[in-house]
Amino acid sequence: MLFPTLEFAIFFFVVFTVAWAIRDRATLHKWLLLTASYVFYGAWDWRFCLLLFTSSAINYAAGRVIESSSAETTRKWTVAIAAAANLSILGFFKYYGFFIEQLADGLERIGLERDLPFLEIILPVGISFFTFQGISYIVDVYRKEIHASRSALDVFLYISFFPQLVAGPIVRAAHFMPQLDRQPQLTRNAFSFGILLVLLGLFKKMVIANYLATLLVDEVFFDPTAYGRIDLLFAVYGYAVQIYCDFSGYSDIAIGIAALLGYRFNANFNQPYRAASVQDFWRRWHISLSQWLRDYLYKPMGGSRGGTLRTYRNLLVTMLLGGLWHGAAWTFIVWGALHGVVLAIERALRNRPAVQEPASAGAAAVTSQVRPANAATRIFNVLLTFHIVCLGWIFFRSADIDSAFSYLSGLVFSTEETMLMTPFLATLIGLSLAAQFTPPDSIARAAGVLERRSMAFTGCILILGIVLIELVSPPGVAPFIYFQF
Amino acid sequence: MTDRAPQQTTTRRLWKSGIAIMLCMFLVLAMMRSEAMVQYTMDFQSGPVTGLMVRSAQGWHALMERLGLAALSQSARDFMDDITSAD
Numbered sequence: 001m002l003f004p005t006l007e008f009a010i011f012f013f014v015v016f017t018v019a020w021a022i023r024d025r026a027t028l029h030k031w032l033l034l035t036a037s038y039v040f041y042g043a044w045d046w047r048f049c050l051l052l053f054t055s056s057a058i059n060y061a062a063g064r065v066i067e068s069s070s071a072e073t074t075r076k077w078t079v080a081i082a083a084a085a086n087l088s089i090l091g092f093f094k095y096y097g098f099f100i101e102q103l104a105d106g107l108e109r110i111g112l113e114r115d116l117p118f119l120e121i122i123l124p125v126g127i128s129f130f131t132f133q134g135i136s137y138i139v140d141v142y143r144k145e146i147h148a149s150r151s152a153l154d155v156f157l158y159i160s161f162f163p164q165l166v167a168g169p170i171v172r173a174a175h176f177m178p179q180l181d182r183q184p185q186l187t188r189n190a191f192s193f194g195i196l197l198v199l200l201g202l203f204k205k206m207v208i209a210n211y212l213a214t215l216l217v218d219e220v221f222f223d224p225t226a227y228g229r230i231d232l233l234f235a236v237y238g239y240a241v242q243i244y245c246d247f248s249g250y251s252d253i254a255i256g257i258a259a260l261l262g263y264r265f266n267a268n269f270n271q272p273y274r275a276a277s278v279q280d281f282w283r284r285w286h287i288s289l290s291q292w293l294r295d296y297l298y299k300p301m302g303g304s305r306g307g308t309l310r311t312y313r314n315l316l317v318t319m320l321l322g323g324l325w326h327g328a329a330w331t332f333i334v335w336g337a338l339h340g341v342v343l344a345i346e347r348a349l350r351n352r353p354a355v356q357e358p359a360s361a362g363a364a365a366v367t368s369q370v371r372p373a374n375a376a377t378r379i380f381n382v383l384l385t386f387h388i389v390c391l392g393w394i395f396f397r398s399a400d401i402d403s404a405f406s407y408l409s410g411l412v413f414s415t416e417e418t419m420l421m422t423p424f425l426a427t428l429i430g431l432s433l434a435a436q437f438t439p440p441d442s443i444a445r446a447a448g449v450l451e452r453r454s455m456a457f458t459g460c461i462l463i464l465g466i467v468l469i470e471l472v473s474p475p476g477v478a479p480f481i482y483f484q485f
Numbered sequence: 486m487t488d489r490a491p492q493q494t495t496t497r498r499l500w501k502s503g504i505a506i507m508l509c510m511f512l513v514l515a516m517m518r519s520e521a522m523v524q525y526t527m528d529f530q531s532g533p534v535t536g537l538m539v540r541s542a543q544g545w546h547a548l549m550e551r552l553g554l555a556a557l558s559q560s561a562r563d564f565m566d567d568i569t570s571a572d
Contacts, residue, residue, distance in 0.1 A: 006514065006518075009507075009510070009511070009514075010511075013504075013507045013508075013511070016500075016503060016504070016507070017500075017504055020496065020497075020500035020503075021500075023496070185492050185493075185495075185496050186495070186496040186499045186500060186503075187492075187495065187499075188495065188499065191499050191502075191503065211569065215569060260503065262496075422569065422570070424568050424569045424570075425569075455498075455499075455502040455506075458502075458506070459502070459505070459506035459509060462506055462510060463506070463509055463510050463513050466510055466513065466514065467513060467517065470514070470517055470518075470558075471517075471558065471561035471562070471565075472561070472565055474565075474569075475562075
């Protein structure tokens with residue numbers, strides 16, 4: 001069940017109507033949301049519900065054991081076993097085929113060819129997201145940052161709540177579970193904010209992402225050798241815009257519908273293409289994943305505490321695993337490695353001692369303070385960062401490594417004519433990138449304005465927005481890119 | 486308790502408004518997607534209700550055509566096609 005479909009609209013209408021009707025009965029209200037979440041998830045394949053149930057049950061049980069045990073060894077073993085169980089489920093469904101394939105290739109190369117047990121495994125939608133939520137829950141309980149919930153219903157609902165279930169944001173228990181203890185309330189601001197976010201998300205996905213995918217990106221990435229330099233260059237810019245609009249559009253709708261049900265999620269994107277460094281980019285792109293990687297991978301490995309080389313190693317390992325999280329393919333590993341290497345280089349440059357004017361003859365003072373960038377430097381840094389990110393997107397989007405290198409080679413050497421670029425696509429890409437430089441709180445401010453108008457006006461905005469999107473969007477609904485992760 | 490009462494009233498008012506807005510939205514979508522509704526009902530397996538659903542959808546689509554709404558949607562799509570394919 002995709003967000004931008006009539007099926008989902010009807011499903012949400014029923015959930016919204018019943019959930020607010022029974023808001024006074026807390027347990028029944030939670031049961032309704034849990035049932036709705038399983039119906040939503042089961043719409044893809046009902047067997048996935050068993051997996052979601054198993055994952056939730058493991059994390060609930062582990063949380064209770066960790067909380068009730070005073071022996072550090074028991075707590076440590078429980079969190080380790082539960083994390084391993086979560087990762088085993090993820091590993092089996094997502095990486096089994098990839099690793100068996102690599103093993104078979106490796107054995108063949110050294111003359112030890114064997115028949116290995118290849119399996120046709122369907123990747124359950126959203127498995128990477130709910131696995132990471134489960135791990136964050138048990139680790140937070142272990143670190144005593146939150147209490148393990150006594151209520152299995154709360155834990156199950158936290159892991160499976162349908163707005164964020166299949167493509168995030170990765171919600172933290174410390175942020176979401178206290179909201180389950182309060183009776184949900186619908187405020188005028190949350191209502192306006194929710195409606196605007198849903199509209200914005202639908203526009204990003206249905207109009208911008210879908211046009212770029214169907215008219216430019218899919219065709220160029222399918223066979224990069226058939227296109228000229230202009231098409232190749234704009235297709236990667238187009239993909240940068242498409243993946244942003246696709247994924248942040250999903251996050252906007254998820255945050256919006258959660259707000260309409262009385263729950264608050266943190267923002268998952270903050271105008272990432274205005275970042276002036278790759279580090280800055282990761283503070284703005286898929287914020288819930290970068291924070292997860294920082295708190296549950298980078299910092300436990302030692303973060304930046306163990307000396308320069310160890311910091312670089314930790315950055316590289318974190319980004320490599322971050323890349324692998326997106327999918328079992330070398331393209332994602334190269335994408336992660338590229339980001340890891342650039343993050344390490346940026347760190348080295350930031351920490352480089354800068355020679356100052358000598359305070360006295362023969363004295364050279366050193367400082368590692370960061371110098372403020374002027375406007376020209378900042379513009380250069382933003383452009384450089386954007387192009388590094390685009391370089392990464394070529395690997396991320398390509399079917400395999402060879403295709404990615406064909407793409408890169410075509411960007412320099414291709415002599416083909418420009419065939420796909422049109423003024424419409426150039427305008428779409430240009431305006432979408434320009435929107436990255438609007439004030440970051442535009443939606444919150446628009447919600448504030450809408451809050452002061454009548455409900456009829458708010459309703460007209462929603463309906464006019466839906467009509468506009470319906471009229472201008474290309475036919476058909478493509479799945480969200482992040483569903484495959 | 487006194488603070489919660491106005492909030493409860495606001496929640497109830499917004500809930501009812503939300504339902505009304507969504508119902509209006511469904512009506513507008515049904516007006517705009519009348520042709521797709523005919524296709525959608527035809528995809529159902531044949532059964533006692535299917536014939537009735539198809540006939541209702543066809544009747545609704547015919548009404549939208551008479552009102553000019555189906556043509557409006559098509560004009561908007563043609564307009565977008567012109568824009569997207571312009572060199």
